[in-house]
Amino acid sequence: MIKKDKDELSELRLDLVSDDWVVISKARRMRPEMFSKKISKRAVATRSQCPFCDPKILDRAIFKKGDIISIPNDFPIFSYKDDLNERSLGPYHIMDGVGFHEVIITLDHNKHIALSKKEEIKDIIDVYQARYLALKEYKFIKYISIFHNHGRAAGASxxxxxxxxxxxxxxxxxLKDSIDGAENYHKKHGACVYCTMLDWDxxxxxxxxxxxxxxxxxxPFAPQSDFEVRIYPKLHNPDFENITDEEKMSFADAISVALGKIYKGLNDPDYNFYIHTAPINVLGHKNYHWHLVILPKTSIFAGFEMSSSIEVNTISPEEAAEFLRKIK
Amino acid sequence: MIKKDKDELSELRLDLVSDDWVVISKARRMRPEMFSKKISKRAVATRSQCPFCDPKILDRAIFKKGDIISIPNDFPIFSYKDDLNERSLGPYHIMDGVGFHEVIITLDHNKHIALSKKEEIKDIIDVYQARYLALKEYKFIKYISIFHNHGRAAGASxxxxxxxxxxxxxxxxxLKDSIDGAENYHKKHGACVYCTMLDWDxxxxxxxxxxxxxxxxxxPFAPQSDFEVRIYPKLHNPDFENITDEEKMSFADAISVALGKIYKGLNDPDYNFYIHTAPINVLGHKNYHWHLVILPKTSIFAGFEMSSSIEVNTISPEEAAEFLRKIK
Structure with missing residues (x-):
């Protein structure tokens, strides 16, 4: 930590969509270069030990585009059943975990997205979109999460x-609060909150x-963690799955640049990324604006964050962006 | 993981207070003994390297009870100033990080709470209460978080x-949603949601x-993480700071038993604990019911949890409780 700002006040910043507060700490301030030092060496697993390198995996593909396949997850969070049982237990409420859980695999064991060609990233986006479109047809599905965990500290087993x-x-x-936040902002200001922020930014x-x-x-102005990076479509669009073919190449380019800068600038940190998009089979989200969130694993969510729901950042998004802008 | 339950559906359980959903996964099910194996050896720091073992630390004590002192945090998240500036920046909103941040230290370097005597734990509770009562006098303070991080994976530096x-x-x-959840439940059912759950449990x-x-x-029925443990006062009481002297001994005993069982049963895991209590200087929380939450660090919050806000458990609270009940 840099001690010189010890007596400076922190800044509390409001997230305009979710109304959540985050802290930009001055007393805990870190320089951008201090983040990459914290990263330990990446674990390696040889192909022979890797379940995704088993040649039989191709037989399990639900969908394939280029070198990208989607298969059912062996340890699904939700699985398919043709009815959705809900029940009470005393004062409590339980629902069957009915849904789908797929794994979208790059066949090449070593092809980290940050090091992939744009055309290869576009294939991944194609598979995301194809599976999203197929699964949204099930009327009981309310939300589809697409996410990527990179490295053990980010939960990738x-x-x-x-x-x-x-x-x-x-x-x-x-999640609903942050999605409804866009509708509430539109009611109050007559504009998309994300378009408003993008214009200002x-x-x-x-x-x-x-x-x-x-x-x-x-x-983002009010980040959930140090070095949070977001990718937004410039044109207002609530639904990721409506992305066009031309937009997919442009989205692949943006992902390639963002992950490439994080890879080089922060020394291949562990990270999570996910897409936030409008819910499905529920009306009234035309003012949402889909986007991708990248969260490098730079800190630990501890007692204060857990008890207060307020995230503490040790670098401002302005400094983080300045640092990443310069990385070639 | 235990593969036998692979095809069983997960359970979605609703948290009655916050309305949050959690998953109890069957496909990812783990046996209780499998959790303690994941814990690596505890890091040690000698007294000579320890900033809290510096004898001068006693000069910085704001409050002292037995071997427990409270000092100002050197790297405060919030610090005191006599006015609270709020301002706009384009569409954004910023507030000064005005508040207080103290560290409550057990003078003995090796006295882990799980290994402390009940009388020593009562001293810690006395300091929590004394500092809470002193700081709630500041009218701009809306919430006081009391928390404890144990081990590096839980964010303890x-x-x-x-x-x-x-x-x-x-x-x-x-946080407000989960606090307001108690008021909403009371409006609907005419009873404290926590008292209702405690009766049923x-x-x-x-x-x-x-x-x-x-x-x-x-x-709890709908846990935020594997082996979450909670301690509730049996008598309805919104405010932690009103705890009586007799209740403090009983609370110290409950903390000692809970942390002792986690220490022995899970092999001294890293954990966070925090107190959730009613907000201050804000009316209308008489139906809240304060409690302590203990979250052993048994898993990583990854892409699914981040993107959906739904936590996935790999052991049911019924199995976790059965396991911990047997630990002497």
Missing amino acids: IIHPHSQLVASPVIDPD RKEGKRIIYENESFIVLC | IIHPHSQLVASPVIDPD RKEGKRIIYENESFIVLC
């Missing part, structure tokens, strides 16, 4: 590059990392 | 046993770990 897709029969209220320039034709890469 | 107290000028909406018996005169130790 298998090193081989893979994303996951979970189709859930419920929407958690914390582009005018101010301080948190922008990269832009291409259709996407913008930035550090 | 210093090994020497210590708790922390953070007095915040804001309440995050995720005691009748059913399956999630209860321990009871004494004034407190009950249990695994």
Whole structure:
């Protein structure tokens, strides 16, 4: 930590969508270079030990595009059944965990997304979209999560590059609050909250990392963690699954640049990324604006965050963006 | 993982207070003994390297009871200033991080709470209460978090046993939702949601770990993580700070039993604990019911939890409680 700012006050910043507060700490301030030092050497697993390198895996593919396949998860969070049982137990409420859980695998054991070609990343997006479109047809599905865990500290139990897709029969209220936040903002201000923030951020320039034709890469004003990076489509669009073919190439380019800068600038940190998009089979989310969230594993969520739900950042998004902008 | 339950459906359980969903996974099910194997050896720091073993630390004590002192945190999340500035920046909203941040230290470098005498734990509770009562007098404070991080994986950067107290000028909406949940339940059912759950849990018996005169130790029906343990006062009481002297001995006994069973049963895991109590200087929380939450660090919050806000458990609270009940 840098001691010089010890007596400076922290900043509490409000997330305009969820109304959540985050802290940008001055007393705990770290320089950007201090983050990459914390990373330990990446674990390696040889192909012979890797369940995703078994040649039989191709037989289990539900969908294939280029070198990317989707298979059912062997340890599913939710699995399919043709009815959805709900029941009470005393004062409590229980529902069957009915849904889908797939693993989206890059066949090459060593092809980390940050080191992949844009065309290869576009294949991954194609598989995300195809599986999303197929599973949203099930009327009991309320939300589809697409996410990627990279490294053990980010919860990846298998090193081989893979994303996951979970189709859930419920929407958690914390997620619903942040989705409804966009509707509430629109009611009050007559504009999309994300479009409003993107306009301001582009005018101010301080948190922008990269832009291409259709996407913008930035550090959000009120980050959930140090070095949080987000990728937004420039055109308002609630639903990820409506992404066009041209937009997919542009999205692949934005992912490649964002993950490449994080890989080089922070020395291949563990990270999670996920897509936040409008719920399905539920009306009234036309003012949502889908996006991708990248959370490098730079700190531990501890007692204060758990008890108060307030995240503490040790680097401002303006400094993080300035650092990542310069990484070639 | 135990493969036999692979095809069994997961259970989605609703938290009656926050309305949050959690999953009890069958496909990912683990046996209780499998948790302690995951724990690596505890890091040690000698007294000579320890900032809390510096004899000068006593000069910084704001409050002292027995061998427990409270000092200002050197790297405060919030610090005191006599006004609270709020301002706008384009569409954004910022507030000064005005508040208090103290460290509550056990003078003995090796006195882990799980290994402390009940009288020593009562001294810690006395300091929690004294500092809480002193800081709630500041009218701009909305919430006081009291928490304890044990071990590096739980975010403790210093090994020497210590708790922390953070007095915040804001309440995050995720915390507010769970506090308001108690009021909403009371409006609908005319009863305290926590008293209702405690009555049912005691009748059913399956999630209860321990009871004494004034407190009950249990695994909650909808846990946030594997082996979550909670300690509730039996008598309805919204405010931790109103705990009586007799109740404090009983609370110390409950903490000693709960942390002792976790220490022995799970092989000294890292953990966080925190107190959830009613907000201050805000009316309308008489139906809240304060309690202590213990979260052993048994798993990593990864992409699914981050993107959906739904926690996935790999052991049911009934199995966790049965296991902990038997630990002497």
